[in-house]
Amino acid sequence: MLLKTVAAVASLMIATVCGKVKSAHFGLKVDGTDMYTVSYARYDYVQLSMEEGKPTEFRIRTLDKKPITSFRITPQKLPISAKAQGNELVFSVKKAHYLIVKINDKKEFVILADPLEKDVPSPSGKNVFNVLNFGADATGATVTKGIQAAMDAAAKTPGSVVYVPPGLYSMGNLLLRNRTSLYLAGGSVLRFTGNPADYKTLFKKSDLHPGTWWIQTEFDSFDIKVYGRGTIDGNGRATRENKYMADLLVPAGTTNFRCDGVLVRDSSFWAVTPIQVTEATITNIKILNRFDVTQDDGIDVIESTKVRVRRAIAIGKDDSFSTKTWPADTGTTVPYPYAPRAQRDVFFDDCVAWSDTYGYKLGQGVHEDQEAITFQNGVVYDAAVGFGIDHKFGSATARRIAFKNMDVERLHGNAHGQAAWMTVYVQNTGRGVGPVRDVWVKNVRARARGSRPAFLQGYNASAMVSGVTLTNIRMGADGKRATSLKEMNILETNFSENIKVVN
Incomplete structure (x- = not known):
């Protein structure tokens, strides 16, 4: 269903509600129009479409009517200026975004705003x-x-x-x-x-x-x-x-x-799986x-x-x-x-991740080569590991891997013993080991570093982690630029070579 507001002349689509229970925690008005907010496991959400280019006002209200005393909006890097007005959180945006909003001690509220449909x-x-x-x-x-x-x-x-x-x-x-x-x-x-x-x-x-x-x-x-x-x-x-x-x-x-x-x-298993595909474009997916x-x-x-x-x-x-x-x-x-086929030329751009394991990962399977894999402009709302390479199964090579313009906001728990903003390592589980070569990590904001040291670690002389360049890595809440592996909390570096820190 499409609704049109008078103030912002924005077209908005109410979320699908078939079989969905309305949120007991949050209400939302967009330019004065009430949206259908959905109750879900561990977080609630709303889905809508909006016209871009003009300010569109969002008013999130807590349904218990308690005043909003604390809030945060992910991605934190966005220039969103929000203010609390009693039990309402108010902000405006000109572009559609996928946002995760945390208010007081309530469950998260996920806003899935898309541009208007075409064709x-x-x-x-x-x-x-x-x-x-x-x-x-x-x-x-x-x-x-x-x-x-x-x-x-x-x-x-x-x-x-x-x-x-x-x-x-x-x-x-x-x-x-x-x-x-x-x-x-x-x-x-x-x-x-x-x-x-x-x-x-x-x-x-x-x-x-x-x-x-x-x-x-x-x-x-x-x-x-x-x-x-x-x-x-x-x-x-x-x-x-x-x-x-x-x-x-x-x-x-x-x-x-x-x-x-x-x-x-x-999903009861992996949600979306492009398998042995040549040329695929996946956009605006939630x-x-x-x-x-x-x-x-x-x-x-x-x-x-x-x-x-x-x-x-x-x-x-x-x-x-x-x-x-x-x-x-x-x-x-x-x-x-x-x-089995090699994997080449895969590109993730402008994504938001929230996970109990990895936000962004190459692996665990590397039975065939993986080459020219790029993760860029990605945000991690929360995860055990922000991003990395887990070469756990297979003896093929992972090479020419890039993580660029990544923002790790929060970290919790661990994933198979790993708990860091980044980890690149090779494991031996009896199913082969292989090298990781030519990795670029550039323009990263690691607001959280994790509870354990980060890894740049191979397994042996034939399964090295080599040729890793780290550029402009900013650590902690203050975003201080790190000038050494130690300042990046990268302490596990066995069987690694040609590691460069460039600022």
Whole structure:
């Protein structure tokens, strides 16, 4: 639903509310218009769209009406000037942002503001296949087959769009067909049932459960797009209770995949996994997972080439953003379309991470080379490790890795013994060791350094960490520039060489 305010002439979209409980903690008005705030696990959230370029006023109110005595807004680096007025926090922005707001001692409130949509298809336009015309059940009462039926029909006319109107759609596996687009209108929710009988089991993870790829691309396909302001809901906790799990959105064995604007939530396993993809662009994606479901990674890019992830937020217990390569026909890799591939030219830009493990990570799998991987302009709201390289499995090489313009705001706990703003290290778990070469860490604000020393550590003379350049690393609350590894709290440096600090 689109609302228009008079004061700021901003168009705003109410969050999808199908099956969602309204927040008991926060209300929000945007230019005087009330938004639907959603209650969720450990944090609440709101989703909306806004016109950019003009000031848009946000008024967050605490529903217990207690005065606001403390607050912080992430990303802290943004020039947002907020003020407390009784039980309201007020600020204005000209650009849409993904924000995490902490007020008093309450749970966090996540604001997911996107620019206005472009190129919205008509539900009855030419070459638009409305799922309601194919018998899709928009009430969620049955496991609908209408969306796949619409997709199969659209595939006969390359370039067609499958249109999902507002509603709740319980759905089995969905195969995205060659040269088709899936449009999820605001207010539409695709929901995983959590019942293993409704799905085709594709893999078994040895330390967890059997699983499936819920929404995946056709192999050897081209030009597939998933977009809109709708929600892909993995029903993760209930799925895990049924001893099952699913990757939610899986572009696999495809070329020129695009995803824009959707909200992905409550994953029972890795949420979004580009697997052996060539050229993919993922933008304006919002991944909201729980903290009581393990291994619920946000975006894992696997054995792919030319992948761009821009303007994203990923929240959950496990890694927010990561890259991996794996061996063939082992556990989760059984359904992969091709033999193992190297990973090259992967780029994460302007993302926000909140995790109990890593915010941004290369690894743990490095069974094939990973080269030219860049994480830049990233913010870590909170994590055990801000960012780094964990070469844990495999004997291939990680090289030409860059972390640029990163901001680590808070750290807590540890991830497999690591608890630092950055860590680069090689482990031996009996599944191979390999080198890490040519790493650039530049323009980093480590507001928190972590409870343990940072690592630049290889394993042996053939699995060294080498050629690491650290430039303009600012540590602590005062942002003092560090001039040595010691000032950066990098104390573990065995089997490392050619480490440079440049200021």
